[in-house]
Amino acid sequence: MSKWVDICNLDEILPNMGRCALFEDQQVAIFRVIKAGKELLYAINNYCPFSEANVLSRGIIGSLADKVVIASPIYKQHFDLTNGLCVEDESVSLKTYEVRLEGNTVQLAG
Amino acid sequence: MSKRSNLVVIGNGPVGHSFLESLVESGNSGNYNIIVFGEEPRPAYDRVHLTHWFKTRDAADINMVEEGFYQANDITLYTSDKITDIDRSRKVVTSQSGQEISYDKIILATGSFPFVPPVPGHKRDNVFVYRTIEDLEEITAAAQTGKVGTVIGGGLLGLEAAKALKDLELETHVVEFAPRLMAVQVDDGGGNMLRKKITDLGVSVHTQKNTQNISDGDNAFHKMSFADGEVLETDIIVFSAGIRPRDELARSSDLKLGERGGIVINNNCLTSDADIYAIGEVALWDNKIYGLIAPGNAMAQAACDHLTGAGTSEFAGADMSTKLKLMGVDVASIGDAHGNTPNSRSYTYVNDREEVYKKIVVSSDDKYLLGAVLIGDASEYGTLLQYMLNKMELPAEPEGLILPQTDGKSAGLGVDALPDTAQLCSCMNVTKADVVNAVEAGAVNIGDIKTVTKAATGCGGCSALVTQVLNSELEKLGVEVNTDLCEHFSYTRQDLLNIIRVEQIKSFEDLIAKHGSGLGCDICKPTVGSLLASCWNDYILKKPLHALQDTNDYFMGNMQKDGTYSIVPRIPGGEITPDKLIVLGEVAKKYNLYTKITGGQRVDLFGARSEQLPLIWQILVDAGFETGHAYGKSLRTVKSCVGSTWCRYGVQDSMEMAILLENRYKGLRSPHKLKMAVSGCTRECAEAQSKDVGIIATENGWNMYVCGNGGMKPRHADLFASDLDDVTLIRYIDRFYMFYVRTADRLQRTSVWMDNMEGGLDYLKSVIIDDKLSVCEELEKEMSGIVNTYQCEWKTTLKDPERMARFSHFVNSDKQDENVVFIQEREQIRPRNKTESIEVVTID
Ligand code: SRM
Numbered sequence: 001m002s003k004w005v006d007i008c009n010l011d012e013i014l015p016n017m018g019r020c021a022l023f024e025d026q027q028v029a030i031f032r033v034i035k036a037g038k039e040l041l042y043a044i045n046n047y048c049p050f051s052e053a054n055v056l057s058r059g060i061i062g063s064l065a066d067k068v069v070i071a072s073p074i075y076k077q078h079f080d081l082t083n084g085l086c087v088e089d090e091s092v093s094l095k096t097y098e099v100r101l102e103g104n105t106v107q108l109a110g
Numbered sequence: 111m112s113k114r115s116n117l118v119v120i121g122n123g124p125v126g127h128s129f130l131e132s133l134v135e136s137g138n139s140g141n142y143n144i145i146v147f148g149e150e151p152r153p154a155y156d157r158v159h160l161t162h163w164f165k166t167r168d169a170a171d172i173n174m175v176e177e178g179f180y181q182a183n184d185i186t187l188y189t190s191d192k193i194t195d196i197d198r199s200r201k202v203v204t205s206q207s208g209q210e211i212s213y214d215k216i217i218l219a220t221g222s223f224p225f226v227p228p229v230p231g232h233k234r235d236n237v238f239v240y241r242t243i244e245d246l247e248e249i250t251a252a253a254q255t256g257k258v259g260t261v262i263g264g265g266l267l268g269l270e271a272a273k274a275l276k277d278l279e280l281e282t283h284v285v286e287f288a289p290r291l292m293a294v295q296v297d298d299g300g301g302n303m304l305r306k307k308i309t310d311l312g313v314s315v316h317t318q319k320n321t322q323n324i325s326d327g328d329n330a331f332h333k334m335s336f337a338d339g340e341v342l343e344t345d346i347i348v349f350s351a352g353i354r355p356r357d358e359l360a361r362s363s364d365l366k367l368g369e370r371g372g373i374v375i376n377n378n379c380l381t382s383d384a385d386i387y388a389i390g391e392v393a394l395w396d397n398k399i400y401g402l403i404a405p406g407n408a409m410a411q412a413a414c415d416h417l418t419g420a421g422t423s424e425f426a427g428a429d430m431s432t433k434l435k436l437m438g439v440d441v442a443s444i445g446d447a448h449g450n451t452p453n454s455r456s457y458t459y460v461n462d463r464e465e466v467y468k469k470i471v472v473s474s475d476d477k478y479l480l481g482a483v484l485i486g487d488a489s490e491y492g493t494l495l496q497y498m499l500n501k502m503e504l505p506a507e508p509e510g511l512i513l514p515q516t517d518g519k520s521a522g523l524g525v526d527a528l529p530d531t532a533q534l535c536s537c538m539n540v541t542k543a544d545v546v547n548a549v550e551a552g553a554v555n556i557g558d559i560k561t562v563t564k565a566a567t568g569c570g571g572c573s574a575l576v577t578q579v580l581n582s583e584l585e586k587l588g589v590e591v592n593t594d595l596c597e598h599f600s601y602t603r604q605d606l607l608n609i610i611r612v613e614q615i616k617s618f619e620d621l622i623a624k625h626g627s628g629l630g631c632d633i634c635k636p637t638v639g640s641l642l643a644s645c646w647n648d649y650i651l652k653k654p655l656h657a658l659q660d661t662n663d664y665f666m667g668n669m670q671k672d673g674t675y676s677i678v679p680r681i682p683g684g685e686i687t688p689d690k691l692i693v694l695g696e697v698a699k700k701y702n703l704y705t706k707i708t709g710g711q712r713v714d715l716f717g718a719r720s721e722q723l724p725l726i727w728q729i730l731v732d733a734g735f736e737t738g739h740a741y742g743k744s745l746r747t748v749k750s751c752v753g754s755t756w757c758r759y760g761v762q763d764s765m766e767m768a769i770l771l772e773n774r775y776k777g778l779r780s781p782h783k784l785k786m787a788v789s790g791c792t793r794e795c796a797e798a799q800s801k802d803v804g805i806i807a808t809e810n811g812w813n814m815y816v817c818g819n820g821g822m823k824p825r826h827a828d829l830f831a832s833d834l835d836d837v838t839l840i841r842y843i844d845r846f847y848m849f850y851v852r853t854a855d856r857l858q859r860t861s862v863w864m865d866n867m868e869g870g871l872d873y874l875k876s877v878i879i880d881d882k883l884s885v886c887e888e889l890e891k892e893m894s895g896i897v898n899t900y901q902c903e904w905k906t907t908l909k910d911p912e913r914m915a916r917f918s919h920f921v922n923s924d925k926q927d928e929n930v931v932f933i934q935e936r937e938q939i940r941p942r943n944k945t946e947s948i949e950v951v952t953i954d
């Protein structure tokens with residue numbers, strides 16, 4: 001069973017922005033998306049394999065067709081936030097993490 | 111039920127694979143038991159793009175075989191198993207692993223191997239060729255310890271290999287036997303220009319060097335000794351001295367070969383044995399070996415048509431024209447590049463400043479194009495190739511085709527003039543008619559065209575031409591070329607600006623709710639962020655505007671390749687006090703930042719981690735610096751010379767004007783970045799004529815130039831107005847900028863905006879000087895709104911502790927990003943590069 005770990009308060013992540021968290025020695029990019037008035041949280045690995053830098057939490061959140069995506073800030077590849085798949089190159093995918101809101105606390109599980 | 115016949119395909123390279131695809135497409139593959147033997151350990155991969163392997167070092171990225179292709183079509187593939195014998199009397203092939211397979215028909219697609227001249231020492235360690243993925247793996251491993259790499263052979267592939275060595279950060283040399291590079295494809299003049307350009311890129315070129323011996327070096331692994339007595343020490347050698355057909359199977363089974371090798375084939379690609387075909391680089395047609403992929407694909411189709419009877423295509427030779435980018439240098443060669451045709455004439459254009467060389471070879475009556483060489487700028491390649499291939503009559507003065515056009519129009523032929531049979535894409539053999547048909551069948555963008563016709567999916571050299579045909583056809587069909595900003599807004603940037611102004615919209619959320627759909631994306635969010643700023647000029651991180659900004663604007667620094675940022679404080683006009691210079695030095699020292707004078711007369715500090723940005727900026731702001739907006743689509747610098755204050759020639763105070771202008775327009779958000787310059791006299795030391803707005807002092811005031819550009823496609827600015835006084839100058843600039851902000855496309859510099867403006871400069875003058883549209887008052891008002899609401903974004907940010915917290919790398923830890931590692935070089939830091947990085951991050 002996955003064990004939930006407290007990461008931060010929800011308001012430490014601005015609406016429609018990402019933040020990077022340290023979780024079990026890994027860099028995890030957490031995104032807070034407001035969609036149709038609802039709060040959604042996503043978490044994927046922060047490492048962008050195209051630029052080889054830990055930057056995904058600093059990209060722009062958006063949607064492509066019905067996917068919710070993050071655009072890497074360096075070379076602008078898009079990653080599907082639900083499954084980590086790269087939109088431009090489906091052979092590349094990033095690890096995703098379970099994330100939830102417990103009260104006002106954002107929690108991650110592996 | 112008729113028995114299926116055994117079809118053995120020997121060689122699983124690009125052409126062997128293309129044959130299999132043709133066979134499957136023909137619908138006849140079910141008639142054969144298809145057995146494929148490949149010597150290499152993996153299924154066919156795209157050798158043309160071999161060098162792409164370096165990007166990810168993952169063989170899968172250049173794989174050519176669609177998943178499940180072999181299984182789905184019942185094809186048996188044996189990899190790592192080469193055929194060692196063909197017994198034509200028993201009709202059996204034998205493989206290295208001992209398999210014996212009887213055949214009805216054979217397709218020989220064994221390709222070629224790199225020729226290594228038998229120079230003493232050629233078998234030493236660290237001597238390589240450049241042909242397979244394994245070769246690249248070995249070269250990469252050797253580059254870890256080596257410092258110097260040398261390619262023997264300055265042809266097309268040699269230069270590609272040299273690029274790879276350079277990218278592996280080796281000191282790179284190219285050694286060529288002939289007196290020039292790419293001796294086959296380009297002439298002397300072109301070869302010289304190419305050499306100059308490649309040398310500029312830091313590769314040493316040695317021509318007329320005959321390598322006679324390779325032995326132990328004194329300072330490097332090898333020493334190469336040349337016939338002229340000179341030596342070159344190097345750690346790695348890559349031979350690229352031509353290719354030779356792999357015809358050994360044909361030789362041992364007595365198929366007819368050419369005098370200098372290659373399996374002789376006819377137009378159906380049949381060899382001297384009616385059951386054996388040969389295709390690709392191993393085949394000799396009309397005494398020629400074709401070392402390119404397009405002819406190989408055509409042979410594959412011809413062999414398939416003949417074998418199955420499903421088609422009638424024959425191989426009838428191929429055009430060897432090529433266009434490629436070598437180390438970023440455009441190189442193209444068409445037809446008779448050397449002017450060998452008797453009585454041919456040639457026209458040459460050489461521009462040493464821009465390092466461009468162009469030559470066309472035409473028939474003696476100036477009517478037809480026979481060949482061409484283009485170095486440094488190959489934009490005319492498509493047009494010229496069509497003139498030659500379709501034997502189209504040239505314009506009266508054919509030299510016009512390669513001379514620069516002063517009126518901005520291209521002299522080339524319109525795509526409508528091309529016959530339907532014109533081949534647009536030679537790699538995939540796609541004609542104009544194919545593209546026209548695809549458009550009629552509903553293709554509306556280049557992606558559709560690629561899917562339907564495969565055009566532009568090979569070397570990519572034809573994509574500009576294919577796009578032109580596409581757009582022209584769409585226009586004819588009355589289809590509007592889609593100018594939507596992105597999938598979330600069916601409006602252009604200009605439409606959105608009007609909507610925002612008229613409806614007084616202040617947020618993205620409001621705009622997308624009323625006029626768009628979805629969540630937005632990395633295209634529309636920053637665009638709308640910029641539009642909102644152009645209209646209302648709010649602090650860019652004011653909630654919820656912050657979520658629209660690119661990381662550069664959000665962190666108010668330029669993100670570098672390793673995720674750190676650079677810092678560029680504003681230094682108006684390039685004027686700075688010694689005290690401020692000292693502050694910059696002290697900050698850089700304290701935070702160990704790489705420090706460089708920029709091309710824009712200021713100082714850039716690189717390598718700041720996000721969490722350091724506020725600390726550094728606090729010191730800078732305290733010392734009186736403001737943000738330089740190096741990250742924004744906004745005013746960058748106003749360059750200036752010292753002008754009349756110091757210079758003996760200066761006629762106005764350019765320094766004062768530059769500072770005034772920089773302070774006036776700083777912070778203005780625009781479709782793209784803006785650059786200005788002010789020169790104190792006509793000698794133009796500030797290079798004002800390459801700027802969006804450039805100003806040159808005259809005895810009577812100021813000359814104003816507009817729409818200049820350096821960068822990727824330089825454009826000289828146009829003289830807009832002369833001898834202006836200060837007030838009029840500023841009024842015109844205000845109007846000019848706001849008109850640009852209103853009407854330009856996203857990421858369109860003023861130069862491109864002008865080139866696309868109907869009516870051009872005269873129209874612009876009529877709007878800004880004569881106020882033809884009666885908008886000038888409004889434009890001036892909008893500008894003064896912007897000027898009056900300016901704030902330094904860093905100053906504002908530093909006042910807000912809540913915002914400061916967002917700069918830490920981790921939300922839940924003070925640790926730093928351990929993937930950011932610096933190396934010392936020339937007494938400063940630089941990011942570590944790939945070869946220096948040990949894998950620290952694992953992704954599963
Ligand atoms: C730092 C600097 C090079 C240097 O070491 O000197 C530089 C660095 C960058 N330039 Fe530049 N350019 C710099 C002067 C120039 C100049 C020269 C000038 O301004 O006089 C030009 C040609 C003039 C012009 O723009 O017309 C120039 C033409 C470009 C272009 C091509 C623009 C074009 O229209 O073709 C780009 C790409 C772009 O903007 O899309 C670019 C983009 C960039 C970016 C932003 C690329 C990026 O996205 O990472 C670089 C980031 C800088 C950083 O991280 O701080 N840079 N760049 C110069 C900063 C000047 C400054 O003080 O602000």
Ligand SMILES: Cc1cc2nc3c(=O)[nH]c(=O)nc-3n(C[C@H](O)[C@H](O)[C@H](O)COP(=O)(O)OP(=O)(O)OC[C@H]3O[C@@H](n4cnc5c(N)ncnc54)[C@H](O)[C@@H]3O)c2cc1C
Pocket residue numbers: 120121122123124125126127147148149150157158159160161191192193194219220221222223240241267270356359389390391392400401402403404406434569
């Ligand atoms: C670095 C590089 C860049 C290039 N760039 C371009 C370019 O830009 N444009 C262009 O048109 N062309 C380019 N080429 C040339 C192009 O790659 C070749 O024309 C093409 O690969 C020829 O295909 P082929 O299948 O005939 O031969 P190959 O690619 O040589 O394939 C033959 C295959 O058969 C195998 N084989 C040989 N003998 C046997 C045997 N007895 N049994 C089983 N298997 C065997 C070989 O191992 C090989 O895998 C480039 C080549 C290289 C190396």
Ligand code: SF4
Pocket residue numbers: 751752753754757758759760761764789790791792793794795796
């Ligand atoms: S542009 Fe004129 S005033 Fe300015 S430095 Fe050059 S010569 Fe002197």
Ligand code: FES
Pocket residue numbers: 534535536537538565566567568569570571572573
């Ligand atoms: S010509 Fe090579 S892809 Fe079209």
